[in-house]
Amino acid sequence: MPRKLSLLILLMFIAVAIAPVAAQDEEFVFGMILVGPRDDNGWSQAHFEGGQYVEETVPGAKMVYFEKLNPADAPETTLLDVVTEMVDQGATVIFTTSDEFEEDTAGAAAAFPDVTFINVSGDDAYTGEAAPNLSNVMGEMEWAKMIAGCAAALATETGSISYLGPLINFETRRLVASAYLGARYCYENYAGKDPAELTFTVTWIGFWFNIPGVTLDPTEVTNDFFDNGADVVISGIDTTEGIVVAGQRAAEGQSVWAVPYDFAGACEQAPEICLGVPYFHWGPVYQNIVSEIQAGTWEQTWDWIGPDWMDINNPDTSAVGFIEGTGLSEEDKTSLDAFIAEMTAYATDEANADTFFLWEGPLSYQDGTEIAAEGEKLPAVAPLGEAPSVWYLEQLLDGITGASS
Amino acid sequence: MRTRSMVFGLTILPILASLLITAVLIMLVGADPRAVFEKVWEGAFRDLRSFSQVINFWIPLTLVSMGLIVTFTAGLWNIGVEGQMGMGAVFATWGALTLQLPPLILIPVEILLAMLGGGLWAALVGILKTRLKVHEIFGGVALNALANIASIYLISGPWQPAEGGSVRATPPFPADALLPPMSPDFGVSLLALVIVGVVIVSVIVALRGTRWGLQLKATGKNARSALLLGVPTGRSAMSAFIVCGMVAGIAGGYRVLFTYGSLRPLVSGGIGFLGLLVVLLVSIRALWVPLVTFIFAAILGGSTRLKVALQLDASLAGVLQGFLVLAVLFSNGLRERWRETNPAHLSETDIKTPESLKADR
CATH class of the missing domain: 3.40.50.2300 (Response regulator)
Incomplete structure (x- = not known):
């Protein structure tokens, strides 16, 4: 007891x-x-x-x-x-x-x-x-990737843009395609050049970040891009090799630029050659x-x-943004701002709900399959297998060099 | 008696020393070492659930370490053990994703497939070594990379789910293809525990009490003399690789059939390399392996809680482990030196020459 x-x-x-x-x-x-x-x-x-x-x-x-x-x-x-x-x-x-x-x-x-x-x-x-x-x-990173593509097209002198891709899936395909659409549009409409002469190449390293001996080395891949005539690299991987290599090349006196990815502060790696960064703001x-x-x-x-169209870089409201880099020339900055304004007008128009700017026909896959006819807008998302959509993009778009699967 | 206490001291002291050094480091970064050790302890032994995390890491680590005991005994540096784990995982995954069999048959088949995958990959290292004179370290490194490339290719290619998916893993295996846990609270596979037990006993018995074990030892101590004395050293080396590979294959299979339930890139996760460390630490004494792997598993498993609760840098457990290894190696060195300067203490069993092995026979 x-x-x-x-x-x-x-x-x-x-x-x-x-x-x-x-x-x-x-x-x-x-x-x-x-x-x-x-x-x-x-x-x-x-x-x-x-x-x-x-x-x-x-x-x-x-x-x-x-x-x-x-x-x-x-x-x-x-x-x-x-x-x-x-x-x-x-x-x-x-x-x-x-x-x-x-x-x-x-x-x-x-x-x-x-x-x-x-x-x-x-x-x-x-x-x-x-x-x-x-x-x-x-x-909805697609918007910011279009801006990234546009910035790259405005800056390129050689007309050759490279995309440092991670691995191939629906998400990465649609992001590469978005960057390409932005690049093609701005190359024609702002830079005043022939979009048929624009080269847009993606190389997939095989994973989201470098695994020595397993993936392609993103540092080497980026060097290859520049050695083969590209002067802008757009990164799609989790880490910063793209901008780091571009910074080194620029320090050696070359005219090259980079667009990093994911993180608002990513330009700090090499601000002088950074065209801007599409980033998530969670x-x-x-x-x-x-x-x-x-x-x-x-x-x-x-x-x-999607972004807050009142201000895509508002830290208290916008989920996705694009911070313009100091590598952008004054003239290109003006063009890029005009492009963003065009995009904003599109996105805030009720008639365009559930679609993306520039994702409008004629659009076809790399193998020639048409996914949107002239004037037709591709839906943002539709159940897989029923209709083509941006979310479930099954191939890269026609005009992009690189593997779709 | 003095010798024994000396040996004991040299085993316990390094552990205490490494704990002390880590504690000082923790204080230097402004944290409370007591809280750190407490969290690791809780993380490992708080309840059945946390203990099962320890055991789930202990199982593959002990398996590869026991396998490596065999190759080290034969004097071989089986760096390729990571790739052997990886191929075991790949083969088991093939079984889990494609075979339609009742669980009672499917699971043993998957484990046999894992052994086949690991064994084959090890046999390649063995062939390179014995036939083409490629050192096993180089062959192993190359085959490790190939195993990783193969698994990433399979994940992002043929084994990608129909709807595309993340490409960061294969689709989850069907429930029937997975090793069942003992209970919801104690998520450990009984079958895997039994296999580990069998492997430990078999390796110890085989190395101590069979002709094969003696041949391995002879090959390991002095391959040239062994060959001259009639030991088939090439065949011994080959068999050591294959046995180690099969055991490592089971470990890889366990990672996919139990831990993750799908194949992921780098599924071997460096466990093979940790196994190499374990075997060096215990100076190839098989009996010590389960204990040392348990300590490692407890520290690493417990560190999950450490990271979440104290938000300390993720590598702290690695630092502790690193100091532990250094301290043990240091004390091993001291012991060797002490023995050299005190030859009177050398016992018959301490040094095995091919001659003494032959006499054993």
Whole structure:
């Protein structure tokens, strides 16, 4: 009996000790899982800073993160292990910021039905495969890639633009195609040159970042671009090799330029030859999701979010933007601004809902298959196999040199 | 007695020393080392769920390490073990994605396929070594790269899901193709544990008590003398590679059939290289392998919690591990030197020459 009593007293002590912690616990913990390092000047850093934005703008919000979750960097752990630890730290919403996490996120969502999962760039919520506590979100990078292509076409002196591609899938194909459409349009309409003389080449390195001995080396590929007559490189990979090599070449006295990718600060690698950077700004997107969850109004969605057309670089509202680089000449900057204004007019016209600027017929695949007839607009997304769409682009467009599959 | 305490000291001291150095480092970056060690401990041993994470890393690490014991015994640097894991994973993936069999047959077939993949890849290193005189380190490095290229090609090409998908992994395997976990809380495959047990015992027994084991040792100690004494060294080396490759193949198969449930690029994840380190650390003493791999698995597995809870740099666990390795190697060196200067303590069993091996027979 005394033993039971002492146990009871002990339990009471523990309860008293825990209670205040629980009472003052008004912080809102969210998890951020990154595939690369949080300071990669690219894809992962953009997400990490999106998380920091939420911490700054949402009272009580606290981020727990895990960087470099991939079989090579963290072979000892899996997404489910990391999610378990984050839930243990109090996380109620977890952002899994890579399409690599798509399948594992589905598994984690099933294992933790009370936690909300946001998988970036997947399509499970669109195809209906997702558990009810799982959403997808992606930015409409296509717009910013068109601006990137336009900037490249304005700057090129040799008429040859190269695209440093990661691996080949729907997303990467449509981004390359967007850059190409922007380039072709500006080469003709702003630079006043013949678009038939524009060379637009993509080389796929085989993965999102360099894996020595496995992928093509992006440094070597970029050097090859410049050796073969290109003078602008547009990067589509997670890391910064494209602009770094262009910076080195420029330091040697060559007239070359680069358009990096993903992260707003990427131009800093070589500002003098940077034409600008198409980037994701996840902060407002994530803030919105966190606020909805806090308010209890969150619902499962598949979101493909465009820029804020009032100001595509507004850090508090725009999910996607393009920061013009200092490598752009005054004249080209004026042209580029005019192009962005044209694009904005298109995008803000109700009649053009669910389509993209420049994605208008005649458009055909590399093998000649027509996907949009003269004057016809390609839909932004349509179920795969039923109709061609930008989201599910099955080949590169006619006019681009490089592999479609 | 003095010798034994000396040896014991030289084993325990490096562990304490590396913990101390890491603790100082942690304090230098402004964190509390006690909290760090506490988080790692919790991360590994908090509950069944966290413990299963440790075991799930321990399984492939122990498998490759036991395999490497065999090649090291034969005096071979099987750097290609990563590629052997990778090919084991690729072969198992082929089975999981294409074969339509009841689970009771499918799973053993997948494991056999994994052994076949790893064994074949190791045999290539062996052929390069024994027939074409290409050193196994060079052959291994090349075949590692080829295995990675092959798996990325398969993921982004033939095994890409019909709807395209991310190209960062194959589609998830059907449930019947996966190794079942023991329970929802303890997500560890019983079959894999049994296989690890069998591999540990077989390797120890084979190396200690069979003619094959003695031939491997003879080849490893002095291949030239062994050959002159009638040991078929080429065949020994070849068989060591193949055995190691088959075991590494199982480890690779485990990564896809259990850990991930799909094939991913670089699925071997450096576990093979870590295995090389383990075997060097234990000076090729097979009995120590399961313990040392367990320590590594606990530190690395536990570090997941460390990273999430304290947001310390992801490489901290790697730093601790690195110091551990350095300290053990350092103390091994000291021990060697101490033995050299105290030859009286040399025992018969410490140094095995081909002659003494022959006498053993």
